[in-house]
Structures are given as structure tokens and as C-alpha cells.
Amino acid sequence: MSRVFNFSAGPAMLPEAVLKQAADEMLDWHGSGSSIMEMSHRGKEFVSVAAEAEQDLRDLMNIPDNYKVLFLQGGATAQFTAVPMNLLRGKTTADYINTGAWSKKAIAEAKRFCDVNVAASSEAQNFSTVPDVSEWNLNPDAAYVHYTPNETIGGVEFDFIPDTGDVPLVADMSSTILSRPIDVSRFGVIYAGAQKNIGPAGVAVVIVRDDLIGELDPRSPGAYDYAKQADADSMLNTPPTYSWYLAGLVFKWLKAQGGLEKMGEINRAKAAKLYSVIDELDFYANPVEPRYRSWMNVPFTLANDELDKLFLEESAKLGLTTLKGHRSVGGMRASIYNAMPAEGVDALIQFMRDFAQKHGE
Ligand SMILES: Cc1ncc(COP(=O)(O)O)c(C=O)c1O
16 A cells, blocks of 8 residues: 555644654564553653653754743643633733634634734735734733744745744744744744644644743643643643654654754745746636745635536545645645655646646636
8 A cells, every 4th residue: 555645734644754663663662562652651661752752842943941841632722722821920911913714713712811902913815914013013011922823724824923022922833833943932832733743633732931831820720731731741640642752753753854944945845836836827826925825734726616626536546635625715725744745745736737737728
């Protein structure tokens, strides 16, 4: 059986080398006679796996020492809640930037805890851009500013880190973390669900500056408390051990590829190739302002949407799968995270050219 090129937005492809290693280690992890899944999270084997994963992530992202790194359950969605719980710290308002479907979900959840000031929104532009910074209405008394650096559904990605002065910046990096180097010191909190660029679903990574934690509302659930989780090395309760272990293998794979500088070059090149065919052929269109086009999620439409079904059927026959766009926007979406090889993007481009030639004007 040969593996397909899976363009899913998440759970997404994992590096084949990682899957092979996990398969090799499945029944007998490092001569222990047991799989890592069957071990106590408090035993020395798993504790060493967990610590190594954290260290590798710190190395890859160059995370400063005054940041805690947490591996938590509940996905990025739980962090929509955990962020206001942990970061309001007695304040009653937070700023949110609205650039698409995931921003909106984060906003809806924060509204349960505080006054949300939507400081800028691109909804009037149908989320095809990032609002111009000169028009942002940031509140200097906000507890934090939240934004979504990459909107997985709309395919809109910030090409800059917003400057929020002394107000902590919070980023939902679910679909762009580890795609290139970033300056972690510019952020108060970075969080991300794993199932795109980190590993399998089931774990979320939270990177939080240590002066921001420890003032959670005492009525809030302990599992959401960054300070308690940091004190317990993310093992306040049983962590998602297998997802954490696999994330660790992905981090080692990323290091072996040359780290995030290298991944950034590869990702930039993969995305540029795909957008250039979309722009070149009248048959395809992408609505996003070119500066803000995502390197990770590339939505596109066909000139005639009656051909969508055929496009999906024929691409799947060639092993190019899960190209259907999100139900809210239609069309197609190719998610091309770290584990999507350049050959996968090349194969998609070839298919798109052939399809356009056959079915275009
Ligand atoms: C940007 C973004 N934020 C949040 C989520 C929700 O993540 P989870 O399903 O891990 O809760 C997703 C999932 O696709 C996402 O793309």
C-alpha cells in the first residue's frame, strides 16, 4: 500500500519517518517490553520522554527561560477558555482581533468571562485580509490582546507580529506554529492544538511568560490553571502521553530537517509555487490579499463550481486527498503543513494544470 498526499487541515499528515519510528517502538519501547502508551506518566521512562520533548521544542523555537511550556489536554479550544481565566488577573476587558472563523470562536468564548473589545476586524472584507494596524482600536487597559496569526479556514496569515506595548500579546498559533522561526519573547502566551504541525490530536502546547501566571480566579477548574500545571510539569492529572511522545518525535524530526529556518524556507517555497499556479491559470482563484496569504492553508475555487465534485474525485484517484474546502467557504483547500513533502505540492500543481486544461475554456 502506498501513502497518499493528504491535504487535510487537521488532523494532518505526519512525517513518514516519525510514523515508522513510532511503529518500530510500538510494542517494545527501548527494550522496556512495553509500549510508551502503557507506561505510568510518573515513571522515569515517560518523564524522560516528556522532558526531552519540552527541551527539543525549546531548542527549536528558541524559547526564553522565563517561559513555561505546557502540554495540555482539551485542544486549542480549551485554551479559548483558559486564556481569559488565567490572563484577566483582576481586569475586566480584553482586546481581540477578528480575522476569521477561529478568531470568532475565541471571541465567543472570552465573552463569557469579560468585556471583549474587538479592536479590529476584517469581517467587512469577508476575511480576505488583515485589518490595517493604523485602524486598530487597542485599549491600553486591556488584560491582553488576542489574535490568530493564521486562520486555518480563510487562509489568511499575518506577516508581522503586532506591537501591543506593555499589554501581553496572545496568539492562537494552532495552524502556523513551527512553520518558521518566530520571536517568542514578543508574546505573553502562544498556544496551539497539535494536530497540524506538532503531532497527533489530543495535546495542546501552551508557551506562557511566567510573570503572567498564578492569578487564576480561584473558582476556575484546576486543570486550566497554567500555574498549577507548570508546577506539576503538565502532570496535574494524567497527560495525553502518546500524543506527547509523538510530538517529541516530530520535534526531533524537525531538528534533523535543519530546524525552523530551514522549514521556513521550504514552506515559503511550497506555498509560493501553489499560489503562482492559482494566479497563472484563470481557472483558479484565491480571494486573499497576496501579502496575507497563508503558507499553511491555501483555499482556492474553481471557475465553475459544478466541477468541484469531479476535481475531488479525480485528485483522490491520484492519491491527492482531502482537498475539499471548509463547508463554510466551499471550494478547495490544500493544507500544506511541515509534513507535506514538496513532491505532494508538485503533484497537486501538475493535477491542477491538467484539470484546468481539460475542463477550462
Ligand atoms: C486556528 C485554530 N484554532 C483553534 C482550533 C481548534 O483546535 P482544537 O480542535 O484542537 O480545539 C483550530 C482547529 O482546526 C484552528 O485551526
